[in-house]
Amino acid sequence: MIKNQWYLAALLPELKKQNPLPKKIIGKELVIFKTESGAIHVLEDRCCHRNVNLSLGYVKGEHLKCAYHGWEFQGNGKCGCIPSLPREQEIPNTVKIATYPTVQKHNCIWVWMGEVEKMDQSKIPPMDELDEYPFVYNYHDIKGDLQLIAESLIDAYHINHVHRNSIKGMMGNLHGEEIAFNLNVDEASLTGEYYRHNEGSIFEKFYFGFEKKILTKFGFWFPHSSKLDIHFKKRRLVIYEHFYQIDENTVRMCQITAWKKIFNGFPLFFFAKWFMLNKSIRIVQEDIAFLESNKKIKDKRPGHDLLITPSDEVSLEFIKLWKKNTQPYEKATEKEDRKEAQVL
Numbered sequence: 304m305i306k307n308q309w310y311l312a313a314l315l316p317e318l319k320k321q322n323p324l325p326k327k328i329i330g331k332e333l334v335i336f337k338t339e340s341g342a343i344h345v346l347e348d349r350c351c352h353r354n355v356n357l358s359l360g361y362v363k364g365e366h367l368k369c370a371y372h373g374w375e376f377q378g379n380g381k382c383g384c385i386p387s388l389p390r391e392q393e394i395p396n397t398v399k400i401a402t403y404p405t406v407q408k409h410n411c412i413w414v415w416m417g418e419v420e421k422m423d424q425s426k427i428p429p430m431d432e433l434d435e436y437p438f439v440y441n442y443h444d445i446k447g448d449l450q451l452i453a454e455s456l457i458d459a460y461h462i463n464h465v466h467r468n469s470i471k472g473m474m475g476n477l478h479g480e481e482i483a484f485n486l487n488v489d490e491a492s493l494t495g496e497y498y499r500h501n502e503g504s505i506f507e508k509f510y511f512g513f514e515k516k517i518l519t520k521f522g523f524w525f526p527h528s529s530k531l532d533i534h535f536k537k538r539r540l541v542i543y544e545h546f547y548q549i550d551e552n553t554v555r556m557c558q559i560t561a562w563k564k565i566f567n568g569f570p571l572f573f574f575a576k577w578f579m580l581n582k583s584i585r586i587v588q589e590d591i592a593f594l595e596s597n598k599k600i601k602d603k604r605p606g607h608d609l610l611i612t613p614s615d616e617v618s619l620e621f622i623k624l625w626k627k628n629t630q631p632y633e634k635a636t637e638k639e640d641r642k643e644a645q646v647l
């Protein structure tokens with residue numbers, strides 16, 4: 304599991320009702336809660352009295368109250384009230400649970416899952432569009448491999464095939480030509496851009512744009528976020544995917560779709576939300592079949608030999624980036640003798 308990273312624990316709209324929200328990220332059970340004054344805290348999801356989930360409780364003022372015997376926990380993890388304790392008796396400082404540092408950015412709550420001294424806010428991906436555009440989100444649990452999932456999300460070539468029944472038209476087509484991806488590779492991120500042919504239906508063109516070529520930008524931020532950013536002259540569709548292991552075999556994916564000037568104005572705006580959410584869910588479902596099949600076969604063939612064509616420039620750079628960044632997390636004893644991808 305990859306620690307020392309900021310993970311997207313929740314989107315702000317998820318916390319509207321002030322109910323505690325349980326989440327599991329890289330094997331840790333967390334509870335997120337918003338106090339009456341609006342402060343947001345992330346604690347371990349465990350009451351230290353009798354070990355039940357605090358997410359079964361409720362928010363009371365600035366505290367999170369366990370629903371079992373009413374112990375109340377503060378944002379710093381300390382227990383501030385034990386109803387059954389005599390008034391004059393102080394609660395020892397040792398009665399506390401683990402807390403996780405949080406930051407609110409881009410309408411999301413980010414949680415640091417690692418050593419506090421290594422905390423670095425510059426590692427939060429630049430999801431600026433979520434500050435200004437409307438967006439919808441959905442979650443999926445995938446029996447998949449983290450690396451293969453990350454790689455597939457920035458794969459330009461699968462869209463015309465896997466998504467042939469959903470977004471092929473509105474995203475534009477590729478015609479098997481060699482593509483200039485204009486890659487920019489950093490220490491822990493990779494971005495690029497290329498053009499797709501606009502061959503959508505008349506309905507799609509009317510709402511998205513009539514220009515012949517569609518500028519498509521993409522990005523990956525190690526180890527958990529990808530971006531697909533489709534630019535029409537006036538309109539824009541941005542799909543973020545944030546993904547992490549919840550246990551050894553399952554990856555949770557949060558997909559967020561944001562848009563600018565598509566289906567504008569009342570009542571079309573409500574149609575836009577419905578349309579974007581339905582499309583987004585369909586896109587992920589189309590991917591899941593391949594991602595799960597990918598893992599099943601990889602598990603049976605641990606040397607996971609791959610074939611790569613010269614046009615898979617992005618995949619090659621991705622594999623290098625992934626390897627460089629995962630090295631500190633791999634225990635020497637667990638290193639498998641992986642074959643390098645073979646270039647055709």
Ligand code: FES
Nearest residue numbers: 350352353369372
């Ligand atoms: S288990 Fe939480 S108060 Fe008793």
Ligand SMILES: [Fe+2]
Nearest residue numbers: 456461465590
């Ligand atoms: Fe896909």
